[in-house]
Amino acid sequence: MTTDRGAITTARPTTHGLRSSVGGTLRAIYIVWYRDILRFWRDRARILASLAQPLLFLVIFGTGLSSSLGGGAFAAGGGSFSYVQFVYPGIIGMAVLFSAIFGAMSIVWDREFGFLKEILVAPIDRSAVAIGKALGGATQAMIQGLILLILAPLVGVTLSVPSVLLLLPFAFVLAFALSSLGVAIGSRMRSMQGFQIVMNFLMMPMFFLSGALFPLTGLPDWMTILTRLDPASYGMDPLRRIVLSASLPSGATDAFGMTLFGQVLPIGLEAMILLGFGGVMLGVAIVNFRHRD
Amino acid sequence: MTDGDRARESVIEARGLTKRFGELEAVKGIDLDVRRGEIFGFLGPNGAGKSTTINILCTLMRPTAGSASVAGFDVDRHPSEVRARIGLVFQDPSLDAQLTARENLEFHAFVYSVPAAERASRIGEVLEMVELTDRANSMVMTFSGGMKRRLEIARGMLHTPEVLFLDEPTIGLDPQTRRHIWGYLRGLRDTAGVTLFMTTHYMDEAEECDRIAIIDGGRIVALGTPSELKALVGGDVVTIATADNVIAAAEIQQLFQVEPLVDDGSLRVEVPDAAGFIPRLVRETTVEVRSVSFHRPSLDDVFLKLTGHAIRDEGAGANDMMRMFGRAWGGRR
Numbered sequence: 147m148t149t150d151r152g153a154i155t156t157a158r159p160t161t162h163g164l165r166s167s168v169g170g171t172l173r174a175i176y177i178v179w180y181r182d183i184l185r186f187w188r189d190r191a192r193i194l195a196s197l198a199q200p201l202l203f204l205v206i207f208g209t210g211l212s213s214s215l216g217g218g219a220f221a222a223g224g225g226s227f228s229y230v231q232f233v234y235p236g237i238i239g240m241a242v243l244f245s246a247i248f249g250a251m252s253i254v255w256d257r258e259f260g261f262l263k264e265i266l267v268a269p270i271d272r273s274a275v276a277i278g279k280a281l282g283g284a285t286q287a288m289i290q291g292l293i294l295l296i297l298a299p300l301v302g303v304t305l306s307v308p309s310v311l312l313l314l315p316f317a318f319v320l321a322f323a324l325s326s327l328g329v330a331i332g333s334r335m336r337s338m339q340g341f342q343i344v345m346n347f348l349m350m351p352m353f354f355l356s357g358a359l360f361p362l363t364g365l366p367d368w369m370t371i372l373t374r375l376d377p378a379s380y381g382m383d384p385l386r387r388i389v390l391s392a393s394l395p396s397g398a399t400d401a402f403g404m405t406l407f408g409q410v411l412p413i414g415l416e417a418m419i420l421l422g423f424g425g426v427m428l429g430v431a432i433v434n435f436r437h438r439d
Numbered sequence: 440m441t442d443g444d445r446a447r448e449s450v451i452e453a454r455g456l457t458k459r460f461g462e463l464e465a466v467k468g469i470d471l472d473v474r475r476g477e478i479f480g481f482l483g484p485n486g487a488g489k490s491t492t493i494n495i496l497c498t499l500m501r502p503t504a505g506s507a508s509v510a511g512f513d514v515d516r517h518p519s520e521v522r523a524r525i526g527l528v529f530q531d532p533s534l535d536a537q538l539t540a541r542e543n544l545e546f547h548a549f550v551y552s553v554p555a556a557e558r559a560s561r562i563g564e565v566l567e568m569v570e571l572t573d574r575a576n577s578m579v580m581t582f583s584g585g586m587k588r589r590l591e592i593a594r595g596m597l598h599t600p601e602v603l604f605l606d607e608p609t610i611g612l613d614p615q616t617r618r619h620i621w622g623y624l625r626g627l628r629d630t631a632g633v634t635l636f637m638t639t640h641y642m643d644e645a646e647e648c649d650r651i652a653i654i655d656g657g658r659i660v661a662l663g664t665p666s667e668l669k670a671l672v673g674g675d676v677v678t679i680a681t682a683d684n685v686i687a688a689a690e691i692q693q694l695f696q697v698e699p700l701v702d703d704g705s706l707r708v709e710v711p712d713a714a715g716f717i718p719r720l721v722r723e724t725t726v727e728v729r730s731v732s733f734h735r736p737s738l739d740d741v742f743l744k745l746t747g748h749a750i751r752d753e754g755a756g757a758n759d760m761m762r763m764f765g766r767a768w769g770g771r772r
Binding site for chain 1: 497498499500501518519520522523529531532533534535537538542546547549550552594
């Protein structure tokens with residue numbers, strides 16, 4: 147047995163690699179996404195069960211609060227709507243928020259049950275793991291949110307084809323931003339034990355401050371600041387303005403639009419803010435996944 | 440041997456491979472050459488540094504010092520090139536239980552860039568190899584432990600790797616299933632010519648390997664074929680129980696110039712010829728000899744001789760706890 151402490155001669159990777167590695171990354175993103183969608187689709191009972199919470203909010207919370215406000219109608223730019231109608235897009239946003247973060251955090255389950263290792267040792271750029279997971283979570287969240295559109299007649303909200311078509315990209319942007327946040331958290335979490343903390347100290351505050359349940363106008367300063375720091379706010383607002391647009395005279399929806407420094411934000415700008423946030427979160431996730439001990 | 444020869448011969452090379460976790464030095468400068476097409480066993484107790492070494496060779500961890508190459512590529516500088524050329528069977532299960540066997544393999548084929556035209560046929564082949572063809576479309580959650588392990592071996596082979604790493608591939612399986620798995624592994628080496636690098640703490644499995652490295656406390660203490668290693672033990676191993684082991688030990692040392700080892704309330708002596716030794720022992724010691732047995736040296740004896748302690752699982756409980764704890768709270772991977 148001789149020990150040779152000389153240097154090891156190794157090969158260099160072939161340079162044809164670039165094109166094939168882009169293709170490989172795209173394939174990997176696709177399959178990571180596809181696996182999540184396949185599992186989501188297999189678990190249709192869960193999809194139905196997850197509608198229970200939004201329904202409770204809408205039917206019981208919405209009706210109850212509506213009644214205690216004396217059937218209170220919000221007046222906005224020549225039209226008016228009830229609290230149930232006001233909260234309806236907020237509940238769609240809620241479904242998107244929770245399923246986006248939950249969906250993306252399934253990465254922690256993958257780690258716990260070992261499957262993540264199979265992905266992490268594969269000869270792919272680990273950005274594919276983060277992007278595939280974020281897109282998977284976003285797709286699930288969009289489906290969960292858009293299913294709720296079937297309840298529109300029940301709450302007396304009129305939807306038009308253009309408003310639904312416009313809703314798709316905005317729902318996706320919100321879903322993408324929040325699932326990227328979920329992947330970023332999941333990339334650092336080693337077990338499900340931290341999940342309660344994320345739920346209580348991140349997801350619930352994000353939901354309450356997002357404007358899903360009440361308008362973000364006329365709030366105390368400290369709360370105004372917190373609501374503007376909540377990324378979900380920039381997704382709830384466009385959802386509401388689009389969903390209610392067909393029920394109200396044109397221009398009326400700006401009356402409850404979210405303001406920043408006294409200006410009502412255009413929904414396009416809100417979408418850009420969300421995309422920026424999602425991009426940063428995705429970047430954090432990619433850095434975390436690329437790290438090796 | 441010239442450098443060129445060695446590059447062709449060795450599929451895994453390590454020089455001074457070291458891994459520290461804070462204060463703890465888990466791997467302390469390992470040198471290793473694994474030849475193409477051999478079954479190489481990495482034998483040692485839990486916590487000896489086996490899994491850390493395998494994790495470095497598989498590019499899951501980075502070495503603190505030293506270097507290693509697998510299939511011709513440096514594990515630290517070109518991890519993707521290494522990953523494309525190795526297959527892995529982990530100690531802990533890593534299948535998606537909510538997908539079917541075939542879907543698990545399809546996922547693998549995608550992330551390992553198996554060409555679309557070959558995907559279906561390769562999946563068919565590896566399922567055939569581990570005799571799971573008829574269960575291809577069953578959910579993995581319905582599989583037994585042995586079936587899951589077979590599927591993981593099939594998956595590890597799907598992209599025709601040069602080296603298949605197996606970290607304790609038969610841990611927790613019953614003896615019959617273990618033999619079965621070994622049948623597949625030998626078949627792989629013989630038909631596909633793949634190099635197998637495995638860790639184990641089962642001595643009987645280590646015997647199946649072409650060559651073994653014994654690792655203890657982060658160091659390789661011996662390396663060779665099972666028979667070479669057994670030759671390190673001088674002849675036969677005699678186990679003696681007496682009325683007074685202390686007196687007996689002193690007498691044996693005086694009479695035979697060998698130093699007995701006290702192990703589990705009995706004495707162990709290595710002698711060239713047990714058949715001649717035992718009658719003399721019984722005749723010439725003054726204390727009562729209660730039992731004597733002898734056997735040809737096993738790897739257990741090698742391990743005990745080299746490390747001064749037996750390769751047992753006493754620490755397993757605590758180690759497994761640490762492993763779980765590490766998974767739950769450990770640093771980033």
